Amino acid sequence: MPRPLRVAIVGAGPAGIYAADALLKSAAAADPGVSIDLFERMPAPFGLIRYGVAPDHPRIKGIVNALHQVLDKPQIRLFGNVDYPRDIDLDELRSFYDAVIFSTGATAxxxxxxxxxxxxxxxxxxxxxxxxxxxxxxxxxxxxxxxxxxxxxxxxxxxxxxxxxxxxxxxxxxxxxxxxxxxxxxxxxxxxxxxxxxxxxxxxxxxxxxxxxxxxxxxxxxxxxxxxxxxxxxxxxxxxxxxxxxxxxxxxxxxxxxxxxxxxxxxxxxxxxxxxxxxxxxxxxxxxxxxxxxxxxxxxxxxxxxxxxxxxxxxxxxxxxLSDELPKLPWDIASGTVPDEAGRVIEEGGEHLQSTYVTGWIRRGPVGLIGHTKGDANETVASLLADHAAGRLHTPMAPDPDAVDAYLAEREIRYTTWDGWYRLDAAEKALGEPEGRERVKIVEREGMLDASGA
Missing domain, CATH: 3.50.50.60 (FAD/NAD(P)-binding domain)
Structure with a gap:
């Protein structure tokens, strides 16, 4: 029986979540569909919206509501507090997934x-x-x-x-x-x-x-x-x-x-x-x-x-x-981006780095508003699915989703999940309630992990 297309997305900010959404919509009619794991180095998702938007801009932070609907989909899992490449690198990702999309943004x-x-x-x-x-x-x-x-x-x-x-x-x-x-x-x-x-x-x-x-x-x-x-x-x-x-x-x-x-x-x-x-x-x-x-x-x-x-x-x-350079990927020093063609990572010799893609600011630099990354995601996902249809993706050695959990457990990596985000979200709202505030953000990483039940 055929298995779903397994895709890892590194970076659970807007760019990564938009890519997951585009994958789900594009593969919806295909049998058996797609299975997506998002890896995020922070204990919480949403990237730029949580850590790059000023706190007095609730209108922009409202984008979180739309992203929530994507991450609620059963085909998506979140692995928070997992750092690339410290906790998992490209070779390890390739052992679990048919394709990898990098959407790590720009924070420096x-x-x-x-x-x-x-x-x-x-x-x-x-x-x-x-x-x-x-x-x-x-x-x-x-x-x-x-x-x-x-x-x-x-x-x-x-x-x-x-x-x-x-x-x-x-x-x-x-x-x-x-x-x-x-x-x-x-x-x-x-x-x-x-x-x-x-x-x-x-x-x-x-x-x-x-x-x-x-x-x-x-x-x-x-x-x-x-x-x-x-x-x-x-x-x-x-x-x-x-x-x-x-x-x-x-x-x-x-x-x-x-x-x-x-x-x-x-x-x-x-x-x-x-x-x-x-x-x-x-x-x-x-x-x-x-x-x-x-x-x-x-x-x-x-x-x-x-x-x-x-x-x-x-x-x-x-x-x-400026984006951080990603180990094992080609890098354009001048622009601070990963070289690509239509989202496909391109090596120095001009060849596509098999099964490897980019979207968002790591692809085109920190320009445009948050919503502009949707177009990036659609183009990147179209390239990935075209490569899948043409048989150009590599075959992972351990595509079973449980293999990822076992890998993280073996290395004693303390990670958060999407259910954990709901717990953290509730804890922050509870902190704000006595003062009549929507939430008070938990700052310490250990506090976030504890509240998430990592």
Whole structure:
């Protein structure tokens, strides 16, 4: 009797779960269908949504409800707290599965090569996000002594960082932030936050809704310099062809012409300022130097030779995420991705690494919104199923699902399951109930494992 197609997905964030969903839908009419195991290095699933989305964005976190429906399917199993390659590597996965899809995302900060970027007081945005989202593998405290802070970058992560720094701890208390984050934010001394972009309003990568949310806080006065509202032919073309870019530009224009109010925390959005150096003294950040830029007609910018020193004693770079290199897979150092063709992993010689696929940010880099990974998943799954139909997948030595459980048990790997997530979910909601909060996130890995019944 034929057995189901066995597929492992490494990474249980949105990209991995969308791939599982696409597999289930595409193989639904086939007999005997597909059996999917998701491996996740964290004790809980959902990846970026749990550990990369700001806690005051419940709308985005609502995507979890849709992902829940996928993971509830009986053809899917979750193995949490299982790390690739420490606990299971590619050769071992290939012994259990017909195919492997990697969807490990991007969690590290991309480097910014300017003098002084490594001074004390200069931070990566991803590290700060991990702290305020209660990631179990980062320190429980964060230095928040700076009264004037610079954020480098004009994407949604930069807005998240700036907004969290500008809000009061009490504003964030109704969210799921754990006690250590609330305590840390109560000590936050930031009064001025300066966000810097080297190009103009039409080139900003903010989402319109994310941008407008800045102005909803009673604590945050958003300020835009009228001199930063400028467009060339390339910028005008961008606005005409991109509704979101036009909405962002209109919002910034409206803020630039209004009077400055009296909200206590000032959040400045600067354009046409390219960071050139982090200034320091005695090993610590004392300021930021930027070069004024101007549009060149195409929407790009060039330096003017005019420099400004800004009095900021903390710097957060939000210039993009970077994926971790995956052992036993080819790697493109420049892009920080696994080379692929239509989701098939491609080796240096141009051949497809048999039965091995990628989707999401590990495939195309950290661009686009969460929902954009659906298209990636569909293309990757189509390639996998085409290879299956053509007999190009390898045959695993131990395809029985019980063999995976036995492997993990033999190595004494303490793992969580989908049922375990329901237990953890209930425990976090119980922690929030006395305070009238939806949940309070459990931070410590051991606490997550215990609550999950690992």
């Amino acid at each position: 900060d991309r480097a910014l090569d300017i003098p002084g970027i490594d001074l004390e007081g200069s931070y990566g945005a991803a590290d700060f996000v991990s702290w305020y989202d209660g990631h179990p593998d980062v320190p429980r405290t964060w230095p928040l002594e700076a009264e004037k802070v610079a954020v480098l970058g004009v994407g949604n992560v930069a807005l998240d960082v700036a907004r969290i720094l500008a809000k009061t701890a009490e504003e964030l208390l109704p969210t799921e932030i754990p006690a250590n984050v609330h305590d840390g934010l109560k000590a936050n001394r930031a009064k001025e936050i300066h966000v810097f972009g080297r190009r103009g309003p039409a080139q900003a990568k903010f989402s319109p809704m994310e941008l407008r949310e800045l102005d909803h806080s009673p604590s945050i006065e958003v300020i835009v310099n009228p001199e930063d509202i400028d467009y060339d032919d390339g910028s005008i073309e961008t606005r005409r062809g991109n509704k979101q870019a036009d909405m962002v530009a209109k919002t910034l224009e409206n803020w630039a012409i209004r009077d400055v109010g009296d909200r206590p925390h000032k959040l400045f959005l600067h354009f046409f300022e390219s960071p050139t150096e982090v200034l320091g003294e005695d090993g610590r950040v004392t300021g930021l130097r930027t070069e004024r830029t101007e549009l060149d007609g195409t929407g790009n910018v060039k330096g003017t030779g005019a420099f400004t020193d800004w009095d900021t004693t903390a710097i957060y770079r939000a210039v993009g995420y």
